[in-house]
Amino acid sequence: MVLNSSLNSDASTRKYQSPLTYIALYLNRDNTYLQLTYLSIFLWVLSLLFTALTTYYGNHNLTGLDILYTGWAGPLVLNFAWYANLTFGISVTILLSGKAAPILSFTSVLLASNTFFFDKIPSSTTAIYGYGLGFFFWGTAILTCLIASISRDRKLRKNRVSNFATFISILPLTLFLIYIFYNTASDHMTAANFERDRLSKSLFKKGAICKSEIIQPETILPSTTPxxxxxxxxxxxxxxxxxxxxxxxxxxxxxxxxxxxxxxxxxxxxxxxxxxxxxxxxxxxxxxxxxxxxxxxxxxxxxxxxxxxxxxxxxxxxxxxxxxxxxxxxxxxxxxxxxxxxxxxxxxxxxxxxxxxxxxxxx
Incomplete structure (x- = not known):
C-alpha cells in the first residue's frame, strides 16, 4: 500500500509539471546547446534566401542576402542592426568550440532590435513598407542563439537551468514570435484590398495598416451635370x-x-x-x-x-x-x-x- 501510494504521488507530480519544467529539462541536456546552435545557423542561412524588407512599390524589396551586402553602411543613418550578424557569427563560433557567449549573444539581440527603429533602407532613401520571411528567420536565429548561450553558460557553471532561468531565456523569443504572428494575422485579415496587394511579399506592415477603401457615390448624377x-x-x-x-x-x-x-x-x-x-x-x-x-x-x-x-x-x-x-x-x-x-x-x-x-x- 505504501509503495502504491508513493507511485501514485510520483505520477501525480509528473502529470502536473509545467511546460517550463520540460523545457528546463531539455536545456539541461549536454548536447542541447549544440542542437540550438546548429538550428540558429540553419535559420540564419535561410534568412538570406527570403525577402527581409519590403518597400511601398515593390521595386526595391531586399532579401537577407541583399542586406548582408549593403547593411554595413547602416551607421551612416544611425542604424546598427547589420552588426548583429558579426556578434552572432562570433557567438556561434564560441558555442561550437564548447564555450558560452551569453553577453555577446545578448548584444546581438540589442543590435538586431534596431531594425524596428529606422524607416528607410540603409544607404537609400526608399521607405520601408514591411517585414518579410527573411526578417522572421533572421530574428529567430539570433534569439535561438541567445537561448543556446544561456544553456551552455549554466552548464559550464555547473548550475542547472531552473524554471526561472528557462523563463528568462525563452522570453525574448516567445515575445518575438507572438509579435510576428499577431501582426501578420491582424494585418492580413483587416487590410484594405490595395494593402493586401502590398502585403503579398510581407508578413506585416511596419506602420499602421490601412483598412479603408474608396467609398462609392451615394447616387449617380447625369453625365451632363455641370x-x-x-x-x-x-x-x-x-x-x-x-x-x-x-x-x-x-x-x-x-x-x-x-x-x-x-x-x-x-x-x-x-x-x-x-x-x-x-x-x-x-x-x-x-x-x-x-x-x-x-x-x-x-x-x-x-x-x-x-x-x-x-x-x-x-x-x-x-x-x-x-x-x-x-x-x-x-x-x-x-x-x-x-x-x-x-x-x-x-x-x-x-x-x-x-x-x-x-x-x-x-x-
Missing part, C-alpha cells in the same frame, strides 16, 4: 487647376472662379471655350486639406473638418444640385507620405480622386 469647383486651399493637384484635365475625361462643363469651361468641337478637334456662368444648376466639388481654415471660408464651414487629431489629409466633398451629398472622401497621409486609402494611381488606373468624380457623374 461641375463647380470650390477650392478651400491646400489641395494642389493639377487635375483641378487645369480645366482640360477633367473636361477631357468627359465632364460636360466645369466652373472655376466665375468662369465656365467646356470643350467645343472645332475642325475635328476639341478646344476649350470660356464663358460666364449659365443659370443651370451645378454639382459642387469642395476641395480641402489639413491647411483649410474655417475662419477663411465660413460659408462652407459645415463641410470643413475640424482636424482635432492634427492629421495630414486631402478631402473631396461632392454636393448634388439639390444639395444632397454624393460623397465625402478623405485621404489621410501617414508619416511616410503615403495615403490611406490609396490616392495615387496604380496599374494604369486613374488617380483615385479623379476616378471617384467620374464615377459620380456616370462617366
Amino acid at each position: 461641375l463647380e469647383i470650390i477650392d478651400l486651399g491646400g489641395y494642389t493637384q493639377t487635375e483641378f487647376r487645369k480645366p482640360e484635365k477633367l473636361l477631357k475625361h468627359g465632364v460636360s462643363r466645369l466652373r472655376i472662379d466665375g468662369i465656365e469651361y467646356k470643350l467645343t468641337p472645332t475642325d475635328g478637334t476639341s478646344t476649350i471655350k470660356k464663358s460666364s456662368y449659365s443659370n443651370t444648376k451645378s454639382a459642387t466639388l469642395i476641395i480641402q486639406s489639413d491647411n483649410t481654415k474655417v475662419s477663411k471660408h465660413p460659408k462652407w464651414k459645415a463641410y470643413i473638418d475640424s482636424n482635432i487629431d492634427n492629421q495630414r489629409y486631402k478631402k473631396l466633398t461632392l454636393i448634388a444640385p439639390d444639395k444632397s451629398i454624393i460623397f465625402e472622401q478623405k485621404w489621410i497621409k501617414d508619416k511616410k507620405h503615403h495615403y490611406c486609402p490609396r490616392y495615387y494611381s496604380a496599374g494604369g488606373k486613374l488617380q483615385s480622386d479623379i476616378q471617384l468624380i467620374l464615377d459620380s457623374l456616370n462617366l
Whole structure:
C-alpha cells in the first residue's frame, strides 16, 4: 500500500509539471546547446534566401542576402542592426568550440532590435513598407542563439537551468514570435484590398495598416451635370487647376472662379471655350486639406473638418444640385507620405480622386 501510494504521488507530480519544467529539462541536456546552435545557423542561412524588407512599390524589396551586402553602411543613418550578424557569427563560433557567449549573444539581440527603429533602407532613401520571411528567420536565429548561450553558460557553471532561468531565456523569443504572428494575422485579415496587394511579399506592415477603401457615390448624377469647383486651399493637384484635365475625361462643363469651361468641337478637334456662368444648376466639388481654415471660408464651414487629431489629409466633398451629398472622401497621409486609402494611381488606373468624380457623374 505504501509503495502504491508513493507511485501514485510520483505520477501525480509528473502529470502536473509545467511546460517550463520540460523545457528546463531539455536545456539541461549536454548536447542541447549544440542542437540550438546548429538550428540558429540553419535559420540564419535561410534568412538570406527570403525577402527581409519590403518597400511601398515593390521595386526595391531586399532579401537577407541583399542586406548582408549593403547593411554595413547602416551607421551612416544611425542604424546598427547589420552588426548583429558579426556578434552572432562570433557567438556561434564560441558555442561550437564548447564555450558560452551569453553577453555577446545578448548584444546581438540589442543590435538586431534596431531594425524596428529606422524607416528607410540603409544607404537609400526608399521607405520601408514591411517585414518579410527573411526578417522572421533572421530574428529567430539570433534569439535561438541567445537561448543556446544561456544553456551552455549554466552548464559550464555547473548550475542547472531552473524554471526561472528557462523563463528568462525563452522570453525574448516567445515575445518575438507572438509579435510576428499577431501582426501578420491582424494585418492580413483587416487590410484594405490595395494593402493586401502590398502585403503579398510581407508578413506585416511596419506602420499602421490601412483598412479603408474608396467609398462609392451615394447616387449617380447625369453625365451632363455641370461641375463647380470650390477650392478651400491646400489641395494642389493639377487635375483641378487645369480645366482640360477633367473636361477631357468627359465632364460636360466645369466652373472655376466665375468662369465656365467646356470643350467645343472645332475642325475635328476639341478646344476649350470660356464663358460666364449659365443659370443651370451645378454639382459642387469642395476641395480641402489639413491647411483649410474655417475662419477663411465660413460659408462652407459645415463641410470643413475640424482636424482635432492634427492629421495630414486631402478631402473631396461632392454636393448634388439639390444639395444632397454624393460623397465625402478623405485621404489621410501617414508619416511616410503615403495615403490611406490609396490616392495615387496604380496599374494604369486613374488617380483615385479623379476616378471617384467620374464615377459620380456616370462617366
